[in-house]
Amino acid sequence: MDAQTIIARRVAQELRSGNLVNLGIGIPTLVANYVPAGLNVFFQSENGLIGTGPIPEQGMAHPLLTDAGGRPISALPGAATFDSAMSFGLIRGGHVDITVLGGLQVDAGGHLANWMIPGKMVPGMGGAMDLVTGAKRVIVAMQHAAKGKSKIVAECNLPLTSARPVDLVVTDMAVIAFPGGKATLLETAPGLKVAEVLAVTEAELAIPDRVPEMKL
Amino acid sequence: MKPVSAEEAVAMIPNGASIMVGGFMGVGTPERLLDELVRQKKSGLSLISNDAAVPGKGVGKLFDGGQVTNMIGTHIGLNPKAQQQMLGKQITVDLIPQGTFVERIRAGGCGLGGVLTPTGVGTLVEGGKQRIDVNGKSYLLETALRADFALVHAFLADYVGNLSYALTARNFNPVMAMAADTVIVTAEHIVPVGVIAPDHVVTPGPLVDYLIANG
Numbered sequence: 001m002d003a004q005t006i007i008a009r010r011v012a013q014e015l016r017s018g019n020l021v022n023l024g025i026g027i028p029t030l031v032a033n034y035v036p037a038g039l040n041v042f043f044q045s046e047n048g049l050i051g052t053g054p055i056p057e058q059g060m061a062h063p064l065l066t067d068a069g070g071r072p073i074s075a076l077p078g079a080a081t082f083d084s085a086m087s088f089g090l091i092r093g094g095h096v097d098i099t100v101l102g103g104l105q106v107d108a109g110g111h112l113a114n115w116m117i118p119g120k121m122v123p124g125m126g127g128a129m130d131l132v133t134g135a136k137r138v139i140v141a142m143q144h145a146a147k148g149k150s151k152i153v154a155e156c157n158l159p160l161t162s163a164r165p166v167d168l169v170v171t172d173m174a175v176i177a178f179p180g181g182k183a184t185l186l187e188t189a190p191g192l193k194v195a196e197v198l199a200v201t202e203a204e205l206a207i208p209d210r211v212p213e214m215k216l
Numbered sequence: 217m218k219p220v221s222a223e224e225a226v227a228m229i230p231n232g233a234s235i236m237v238g239g240f241m242g243v244g245t246p247e248r249l250l251d252e253l254v255r256q257k258k259s260g261l262s263l264i265s266n267d268a269a270v271p272g273k274g275v276g277k278l279f280d281g282g283q284v285t286n287m288i289g290t291h292i293g294l295n296p297k298a299q300q301q302m303l304g305k306q307i308t309v310d311l312i313p314q315g316t317f318v319e320r321i322r323a324g325g326c327g328l329g330g331v332l333t334p335t336g337v338g339t340l341v342e343g344g345k346q347r348i349d350v351n352g353k354s355y356l357l358e359t360a361l362r363a364d365f366a367l368v369h370a371f372l373a374d375y376v377g378n379l380s381y382a383l384t385a386r387n388f389n390p391v392m393a394m395a396a397d398t399v400i401v402t403a404e405h406i407v408p409v410g411v412i413a414p415d416h417v418v419t420p421g422p423l424v425d426y427l428i429a430n431g
Contacts, residue, residue, distance in 0.1 A: 045384065046314065047240040047241070047243070047384045047387055048240070048383075048384045048386055048387050049383070049384050062383065063243070064243060064244065064371070064382045064383040064384060064385040065383040065384055066240075066241065066243045066384050068240070068241070069241060069294070070240070070241030070242060070243055070269075070270075070294075075383070081383050081384065081386060082386070083381075083386050083387060083388070083389070083390050083391060083418075084240075084266070084314070084318040084387050084388045084391060085318045085319065085322050085391050087318075088314060088315030088318055088319070091315060092315050092333065092334070092335060121293075122299070122302070122303070122311070123291055123292060123293025123294075123299070124267075124289065124290050124291035124292055124293060124309075124311035125290065125291070125311065125312075125313055125314075125341075126267075126290050126291040126313075126314050127290070127313070127314040127315065128313075129313040129315075129316075129335050129336055129339065129341065130313050130314060130315035130316070130335045133334050133335045133336075133337075134315075134334070134335070159339065159340045160338065160339050160340075161339070162335075162338070162339065163337055163338030163339065
């Protein structure tokens, strides 16, 4: 199983029936492909839709029905559309149960940096700051390391997305939570030992007595 | 509401004007007005728009010819020309969180001085802003935003200027239609009064100054 699939499948296990969920671009988008059968989850697209469905079949796209990247999507039965003030009222107002976002860095205290690399990449934060500030539960879905460098760092040196810590980080190697504000290793990827995870993790991780493997 | 041609409408916009343009990645953007802004070579524009779309589409067209001097928005990452112009300091871009962007415009249209939002507290966004604590929680004071012109795209417009919107093309349009001195609207369909039921009107006609007539 490739890294992205491991992450997406594991994150999908966090979803509960009735949840309103916002998925960021990149790996988070893949989570929708692994929603367990029979689970009724509402996906929000912040450009103004609850009830996003799969990419429409060839010839069925509507130019006025798109995701936040401007790509055609469909709407499921029960979908609702609204303006951007409502969309961000839902996000900032605590009405979104779970947001899944990509990350550049998460630090030992759970702080996320995911919107700019000064001098290199300055695209703008879009909706990320509101999502991390307002969603009930924030899950970061990202690769554990980039070019051999840990993305789970002692302290973020990139600009923070929010002062509010995230709730869970799911990587291709580990599941990490922050009980009491301390990064704690909850699970390892199938076949990985705790020591192998620690070897590529810059942040200090608390290790509980039992650290099971992800069940994918 | 007065029906006009796109040419007449855009002729009213002087160089250097501030314009709010509806749309999200070019979806729900009044393309005919942007084409006309390009054709009439309006310059020095202050653009208030969620994103810079992509070159050749929506507000992206204004960056192709260097017609924008400054922009307030939330994301320009998918328009390399806007990025180049920002990094090369030909334009200034004020990037702000999307929820803050829409609330500042809503405040501008609703007679409010600003809004208090928790978004951005403790980040770079806080720089230079007033932090206000309410009931033990910290917020930033974000001031209201208005423009000289709002360029709005609706799905249906009736003969008195009532507007309704479609699917994800609604986005910032109804909010911007309240926050500018002059509101210019294009619609996919112009319909008789009554086709949009009163309960389905999103932007009431009196907010609309000019509707672009079918050509």
